[in-house]
Amino acid sequence: MTVESEYSPDSDRIMSVSLGPQHPGAGHFRIRLWLDGDYVVRSEPDPGYVHRGEEKMGEYRNYIQNVPHLERPVILDSSNILFPYAIGVDELMNSNVPARGQYLRVIMAEINRIISHMYFLAIQGYFMGHTTMITWCMGDRDFWIDLGERIGGARVTFAYIIPGGVRNDIPPSAIEKGFKTCDWFDKRMDEYEKIFFDNPMVHQRSDKIGVLSRADAIALGATGTVARASGLTFDVRKDEPYSAYPDLEFKTPVLQQGDSWARAYVALLDMREAVKIIRQALKKLPPGPVRLKLGPQPRVPAGEVYSRTEAARGEMSYHIISDGSPRPYRLKIAPPSTKNLRVLPHLLRGVHVADIPVIYWGLNYWPVENDR
Amino acid sequence: MKERRLKVSSSPLRIKELGLFVRDSMGFDHISAVSGVDWIAKNELEVIYFIGSSTPGQEDFVLAISEMVPRDNPVVPTLVEVWRGAEYQERETHEMFGINFQGHPNQRHILLPEDWNDLPPLRKDYVLPGR
Numbered sequence: 001m002t003v004e005s006e007y008s009p010d011s012d013r014i015m016s017v018s019l020g021p022q023h024p025g026a027g028h029f030r031i032r033l034w035l036d037g038d039y040v041v042r043s044e045p046d047p048g049y050v051h052r053g054e055e056k057m058g059e060y061r062n063y064i065q066n067v068p069h070l071e072r073p074v075i076l077d078s079s080n081i082l083f084p085y086a087i088g089v090d091e092l093m094n095s096n097v098p099a100r101g102q103y104l105r106v107i108m109a110e111i112n113r114i115i116s117h118m119y120f121l122a123i124q125g126y127f128m129g130h131t132t133m134i135t136w137c138m139g140d141r142d143f144w145i146d147l148g149e150r151i152g153g154a155r156v157t158f159a160y161i162i163p164g165g166v167r168n169d170i171p172p173s174a175i176e177k178g179f180k181t182c183d184w185f186d187k188r189m190d191e192y193e194k195i196f197f198d199n200p201m202v203h204q205r206s207d208k209i210g211v212l213s214r215a216d217a218i219a220l221g222a223t224g225t226v227a228r229a230s231g232l233t234f235d236v237r238k239d240e241p242y243s244a245y246p247d248l249e250f251k252t253p254v255l256q257q258g259d260s261w262a263r264a265y266v267a268l269l270d271m272r273e274a275v276k277i278i279r280q281a282l283k284k285l286p287p288g289p290v291r292l293k294l295g296p297q298p299r300v301p302a303g304e305v306y307s308r309t310e311a312a313r314g315e316m317s318y319h320i321i322s323d324g325s326p327r328p329y330r331l332k333i334a335p336p337s338t339k340n341l342r343v344l345p346h347l348l349r350g351v352h353v354a355d356i357p358v359i360y361w362g363l364n365y366w367p368v369e370n371d372r
Numbered sequence: 373m374k375e376r377r378l379k380v381s382s383s384p385l386r387i388k389e390l391g392l393f394v395r396d397s398m399g400f401d402h403i404s405a406v407s408g409v410d411w412i413a414k415n416e417l418e419v420i421y422f423i424g425s426s427t428p429g430q431e432d433f434v435l436a437i438s439e440m441v442p443r444d445n446p447v448v449p450t451l452v453e454v455w456r457g458a459e460y461q462e463r464e465t466h467e468m469f470g471i472n473f474q475g476h477p478n479q480r481h482i483l484l485p486e487d488w489n490d491l492p493p494l495r496k497d498y499v500l501p502g503r
Contacts, residue, residue, distance in 0.1 A: 048483040055468075056493055056500060218426055221457020223404040232426060236401075239431035240376070306377060306422055306434055308404070319422065321408045334405030334422070334461070341455050371483055 012042060019356065021049045029367035031344070031360070035353065043348040044045045045341055048109035053372040058331035062297050063089050066331070068159050074336065074369040075156050076119050079105075079112040080311035081335065081369070083159045087242060088320045089163035092300050101165030101290040102244040107178070107281045108151060108160050109309070110274040114185075115144050116312035118276075120364050125196060125262050127357040128205040133196050140188055147181050152175035163298070165291025175282050189272060190218040197265055206261035210347040210359035214256060220342045224314020225364050229266045230258035236310040248280045260362040267364070270312075297326050311336055313364045338353040379420075379436040380421075384448045388440050391421070391454035399427030400435050406461035408469040412496040417446045417469055421458065441471065450476040469496040 013036050031319065033041040054073060058066050070085055071078035083105065090097055097105075118141035125133020137192035145155050151174050152158030154168070160167050196202055217230040227234040235252040237245045253269030255262040302324040309315035314336030321330040340363050347359050382390050394400040401500060402424040409418040420438045425431055450473040452459045456496055462473045463482040470492035473479055492497040 048481070048485075053493065053500075060500060151386075206493065217403050219456050222401040223402075234426060234431075304379075306405075306436065308434070315404065315424075317405055317422070319405060319420070321409060323461065330407075330409050332405065332407040334407070338461065338464075339404075339457060342460055 006188050013037075020046075027369075029365075031348070031356070033348075033353075033356075035098075037354050038354075040348050040351050040353065040356070041104045043345045045344050045365060047341065047367060048207055048372065049369050050368045054372040055331055055333060058328055060327065062326040063300055063328065064294065064296060064298065066328070068157070070333070071143045071157050071159060072368075073207075073333070073336070073372050074116075074285050074311075074313075074337075074366055076366065077112050077116040077312045077369075078157045078159075079108045079152075079161050080116075080157070080309065081316060081333075083109050083243075083311070084307045084309040084316050084318045085320075086161045086163050087309065088318045089300065091307060092303050092320065092322050093163070093294075093298065094301075095292055095294075097165050097243075097292065098289045099244070099286045100169070100288045103281050103285050104151075104166045104170055104290055105161050106244045106248070106350070107170070107278055108148070108158065108166065110277045110281075111144055111148050111151075112158075113273050113274045113312045115141055115148065115270050118144070120267055120312075120361070121192070121196075121264060124358070124361050125202075127361050130196060130202060130203055131200065133192075136192070136195075140185070143181055147174065147177055150177055163290070164294045165289075167291070169290045170285070172288060175285070178278060178282050182275045185275055186272075189268060189275075192268060197261075197268065203261060204298050205327055206264065206358055206362070207257075207262045208257055209355050210342050210351065211257070212343060212347060216346060217258070220312075221339050222343050223339045224311070225263055225266045225270065225337045226340050226343060226362075227314065228253060229262035231256045234315070236308050236315050240308070242309060244281060247284065250277050260358050263362040263364070299326070300324070300328075313337055313366065313369070314339065334367045334371055335372070337364075337366050340365060341370055376433045377436065378433070379438060380438050382437055384439045384441060387437065388449050388451060390437060391451050392433060394423065394437070395454055398435075399423075399430060400425045401455075402426055402435075403455035403457040404434060406458055406465050408465045408471060408494065410494065410496045411440075411471060412443070415443050415448070416440045417443055417471060419448055419465060419469075419471060421451060421455075423455070442443065446471040447474055448472070449474050452476060468492055472496065 017033045028049045032044040034042040070225040118137045122134045122137035212230045214231040300322045317334045319332035323329040350354045374391040404422040404424040407420045423435045467481045
């Protein structure tokens with residue numbers, strides 16, 4: 001029925017191995033492997049080691065209390081996991097978020113996209129044996145964290161995007177710092193291209209490794225960087241423009257190769273677009289209030305909503321049902337890592353053991369985001 | 373639900389047929405989410421498939437296909453053969469709501485421990501410890 005089950009290897013030669021859950025390359029996540037010598041015959045991801053029951057917790061807290069704990073599953077990308085939640089609650093309450101709030105939401109979401117992609121590229125470089133990448137990316141990522149701190153007050157979990165707008169206005173010093181960071185980062189990305197993406201060693205380690213075809217990307221439900229590296233033009237910001245995105249000019253980078261190199265390079269192209277978006281949004285930032293006064297326990301009318309946004313890893317969606325009480329009746333989070341996880345056993349079939357880290361991390365998979 | 377969202381109800385008997393129809397004839401090929409809802413007052417469980425599309429012109433459309441099953445015998449057919457990407461999300465709906473997806477290739481626990489022997493945790497009669 002599934003592609004994997006077509007394999008029927010000689011059972012005497014097969015060794016089953018567990019990669020994880022405490023392996024430095026897996027991170028609270030286990031992959032069960034069946035190996036024939038150095039080749040992976042079959043694999044099965046085994047997530048769940050960091051399951052926290054976010055959806056159940058959401059049913060016990062009101063719509064504002066839900067904000068800080070909902071960003072815990074993916075602290076690298078904390079604004080982007082709150083974005084669809086805020087949009088969903090706004091839609092249920094029929095509230096019109098002020099224009100300045102919409103722009104600030106976009107700015108913060110794009111800063112978080114860069115913070116998340118920098119972490120992704122740092123570890124991907126490390127897995128390819130390119131240690132310069134982990135030092136450069138981790139160092140440069142800090143400038144974006146500093147900018148996020150200037151705007152949101154915290155360094156990682158900003159809790160900035162909330163139902164009704166954003167938590168606070170942007171200080172003037174952060175606007176100035178934002179332009180400076182963008183200009184400087186443009187130059188840095190050129191250097192990344194030279195030292196990492198044009199590097200023959202990196203090409204050898206990632207070209208044609210873990211190729212995902214366009215048709216498989218669709219069938220397996222891939223999204224985000226994984227889908228865009230396989231030739232799928234899949235970007236919720238373009239497909240279903242929300243917030244301030246319709247006013248801003250940017251492209252959706254798409255590559256056709258579908259291999260691990262393309263999945264890393266798409267992240268860099270994503271960051272180039274993110275810088276463009278941040279610069280435009282800072283320039284166009286309209287005056288006015290940044291949020292609606294909702295109070296500590298807003299009344300949300302009964303209804304059902306399915307909201308989605310483009311997070312760093314792909315399509316992040318929420319299914320929220322309100323029964324008119326102060327707390328959600330049902331809060332379903334469908335993060336991009338869950339959608340991309342199904343691609344992993346498909347790609348690992350028939351590869352060398354040494355290629356597993358590159359393929360696994362190339363999917364931009366975050367175990368906590370999947371487990372919630 | 374807002375514009376460009378449509379919720380369709382189906383019976384568990386016909387849902388696979390409907391799934392194949394919307395995938396092949398209408399271009400809804402991207403499985404966005406599989407969700408469950410426990411309607412304890414009505415004594416029913418709901419399974420919802422949210423289907424997006426990669427077909428040009430309808431990427432912004434999300435189709436929700438829902439089916440209702442009784443709480444004491446929640447059996448529905450699996451749609452893994454329609455959207456392969458639904459496999460892990462159906463497993464999650466299985467463990468969280470106790471819904472049995474008939475024909476699923478590997479319906480084991482995915483997030484919960486293998487030896488979980490309490491009620492399915494997202495059912496409304498499962499109360500969080502300490503509450």
